[in-house]
Every structure is written in C-alpha cells, then in structure tokens.
Amino acid sequence: xxxxxxxxxxxxxxxxxxxxxxxxxxxxxxxxxxxxxxxxxxxxxxxxxxxxxxxxxxxxxxxxxxxxxxxxxxxxxxxxxxxxxxxxxxxxxxxxxxxxxxxxxxxxxxxxxxxxxxxxxxxxxxxxxxxxxxxxxxxxxxxxxxxxxxxxxxxxxxxxxxxxxxxxxxxxxxxxxxxxxxxxxxxxxxxxxxxxxxxxxxxxxxxxxxxxxxxxxxxxxxxxxxxxxxxxxxxxxxxxxxxxxxxxxxxxxxxxxxxxxxxxxxxxxxxxxxxxxxxxxxxxxxxxxxxxxxxxxxxxxxxxxxxxxxxxxxxxxxxxxxxxxxxxxxxxxxxxxxxxxxxxxxxxxxxxxxxxxxxxxxxxxxxxxxxxxxxxxxxxxxxxxxxxxxxxxxxxxxxxxxxxxxxxxxxxxxxxxxxxxxxxxxxxxxx
Numbered sequence: 001x002x003x004x005x006x007x008x009x010x011x012x013x014x015x016x017x018x019x020x021x022x023x024x025x026x027x028x029x030x031x032x033x034x035x036x037x038x039x040x041x042x043x044x045x046x047x048x049x050x051x052x053x054x055x056x057x058x059x060x061x062x063x064x065x066x067x068x069x070x071x072x073x074x075x076x077x078x079x080x081x082x083x084x085x086x087x088x089x090x091x092x093x094x095x096x097x098x099x100x101x102x103x104x105x106x107x108x109x110x111x112x113x114x115x116x117x118x119x120x121x122x123x124x125x126x127x128x129x130x131x132x133x134x135x136x137x138x139x140x141x142x143x144x145x146x147x148x149x150x151x152x153x154x155x156x157x158x159x160x161x162x163x164x165x166x167x168x169x170x171x172x173x174x175x176x177x178x179x180x181x182x183x184x185x186x187x188x189x190x191x192x193x194x195x196x197x198x199x200x201x202x203x204x205x206x207x208x209x210x211x212x213x214x215x216x217x218x219x220x221x222x223x224x225x226x227x228x229x230x231x232x233x234x235x236x237x238x239x240x241x242x243x244x245x246x247x248x249x250x251x252x253x254x255x256x257x258x259x260x261x262x263x264x265x266x267x268x269x270x271x272x273x274x275x276x277x278x279x280x281x282x283x284x285x286x287x288x289x290x291x292x293x294x295x296x297x298x299x300x301x302x303x304x305x306x307x308x309x310x311x312x313x314x315x316x317x318x319x320x321x322x323x324x325x326x327x328x329x330x331x332x333x334x335x336x337x338x339x340x341x342x343x344x345x346x347x348x349x350x351x352x353x354x355x356x357x358x359x360x361x362x363x364x365x366x367x368x369x370x371x372x373x374x375x376x377x378x379x380x381x382x383x384x385x386x387x388x389x390x391x392x393x394x395x396x397x398x399x400x401x402x403x404x405x406x407x408x409x410x411x412x413x414x415x416x417x418x419x420x421x422x423x424x425x426x427x428x429x430x431x
Contacts, residue, residue: 023158026191026408027051028400029148029165030199031141031179033093034221034248035059035367037397038148040156041405048203048401050394051148051155059393060151063090064143068129073147082279085113087127091222092140094245095123097171097178111246141182149186163188164404166396169195169227169238170427191407197227198236199399200365203390207234211360215348217378217386218396219341220366222248226344228352228359240351242344242428247337249289249368255333256325257285260300264321270306277304281321288325293370297326331373338373340430342381347428362386367393 024040037059039050050058065077065088072080081088099121109116115126117134124134152160167179180190197216201207206214211231218225225243229236260281264272272278284300291298300323307316349356362382369392379385390398
C-alpha cells in the first residue's frame, strides 16, 4: 500500500513538472463602467494573463452601438459615439439592477445623448434604427461579456462556460443578481461574485502578506470609489466606502476638450460645431491626457472642416489646428476636480475610525490614478507613496482572475480571500 501511495505522489509530481498544464476553464471578468477586461490564472506556473483582443488591447470600451444592420461592441462602438450618439449606449453599469423614481432617472440620464426611459422603476435604453425598440442594461452588459468570452475562447482554444465576476462593493443584492443575469445571457455561469476593492487587493498580493488596513482608490473613466478594507487572516471586511459617481477621467478629458475648442475659436474666429470636428478634437484630447502622464508637454495637430458649416454648398479645404499642451495647463484646468478626490478618502477614514498613518497600503485602481498630480495629492495626504506595483487599469481583472483560478482548483493556489459582508455598511456619495 505504501509503495502504491508513493507511486501516486511521484506520478503527480512528475506530471506537474513535465506535462503541459491543463487549460484554465474559469475566467475572471471585470465589467467596468468605462472599460471591461477578461483574465485567467494559468495552473501550475501561477501566472495571471489578461487576454487581449485581436489588436493587442487588454481593455474593451464598455459601449454598444446599434445600426440598421449590425450591433457593434467595444472599440467599434466607441468609434460611433459621435456619429451615432442616440444609438450608442455606454455607462450601462450605472443603471443595472437599480430601482429609479422618475425624477432620479431624469437626473441620471440628463448627461447622455441616448434616451433612457423608466419601465416600472427599471431603466431601459430607447434605440431607433429600422424600427424603435428598448434594451435593458443587462442586455448591454451581456453583449460586452459575450465579447470577452469570445476573446478568451480564441486565446485559450477551449469553450468557456464558467466565470467569476467583480462588482462595486456598494452593489446591493438586486444589482449583483442583474449582473449575474447579464452573464447568463452571454452563456456564462457565475461561480462567484467578488467586490472590486477585494479583487484589487488580491492583485497586489495583499491577501498573502502581513497587511491589515488597505485603502483602495478606484478612479476610472466615470466614477471614483474609495474603500477601506480590514484584513483578518485570509478574510477581508469592508469597513467604509465613499465616492463620487460623477467624477472620473471623462471629466478631465472634457475640461481639456473645452480648452481646445476655446483655442480653436480664438485662432480661427469660428467655433467647432461639426460632429466630425468635435470627434477629432475629443480623440486628441483623450490622447493628450494619456501622454501627459508620461511627458511634460504634448503637441497636437488636428485637421478641421470649420468653414464647411458656414457654406455647405461650397467645399472648403480643411484647416489645421496646432497647439502645445503642457502638464501644468492640464493640471490647472482640472485643479478643482483633483481636489475632490480627497473628500471621499477623508470620509472613509472617519467612518472606519482610522488615522491616516494607520493605513498599511494604499492601492490604486483605474487608469486615471496614473495622472501624476493625483498620485502626488494622495502621497502628500498620507505622507507615503501609494503601491504602484500593479497596472491600475488591470488590477481588478487580475484579482478576479486569481479568484477564478481558486474556484477552478488551480495549483498552487490554496487559500481564497474571503469577503465578510458588512450589513451596516453605507456608501457616502459626493457629487
């Protein structure tokens, strides 16, 4: 008997060392407000892979556009946001599973070019192509998740039917269930729902090290969420949450876009009103914002058809708008918005009864936390540098992929990070 057991152990060891590891069958999904991603944990080697699309991009815009002939998802949909604004739906995560009164829904939907209607307390989006119809937020989510599923299947070469998905910590049971429903519509069985701050902490490896108080600052394209986590062994407790659901990278880009449009008016004596001109300026504003995280200044050149709006019957050659934007100008344009980031941080410390020096790790999530001035403000507030060892754009999906590996029984993962729900928790929102 002893020799048989020894032989089995030896066979298992040799298998782990020399046989190719099995393909992962459970994926991790980050269905973000602005971008979404999919990742897997590779058994045996212990590596997390964030799966890229055919163009090598690891994040897919959370947008779906409807045309008379096609339904476009991700980058293709984002490209139609200016030319087909009424039928291009984004930020659907803000509406999924949420119960609205008439006044609140009007207030929430006022910022969008597409039409949002109230169906017995649930939000739906009105789409008009060859005919008029409505789609639900979970349907929009399902199209995005189907795209992620197809990306994973193409990369891994196996069918994917099971997943772990992340949600904001403040999502209630209804919102979580509707998120699961979106995944089910995409042909996915959800094995577990994990809070985004906990997923981020796992990506940074904080479920393994001697860290007790973790503050997660999640600043993406459209929202700011701050969470204070307390770790006890392998368990995470969310002690406090605060945020601003109307503050994010889109707002910083919009300030820069408005500045560029003002400069166009000053340079040429005419405002940029054509949709294609505004679209080009918006693209360059977004690109300049990203480049300014790495460089002190950027130069832009944008061809514009300004005078075509004045004389539509007589074609005019395009003009070229040239401008240099410095990091200092960008920071001045957004100074008041950057300061707003500190208010939720102060609130979660107060609610969690914690002094700032008692925070062991400050974790950054979301692409907007790359902005140097934002990192500087957070660093000055705490008197120490935040943890920047993980790509903030991919922190959540990497953590969810680790949890997916755990749920799939991947070796060498052995201990799951457990979340303890705090029934008395409330989120303080700043607008």
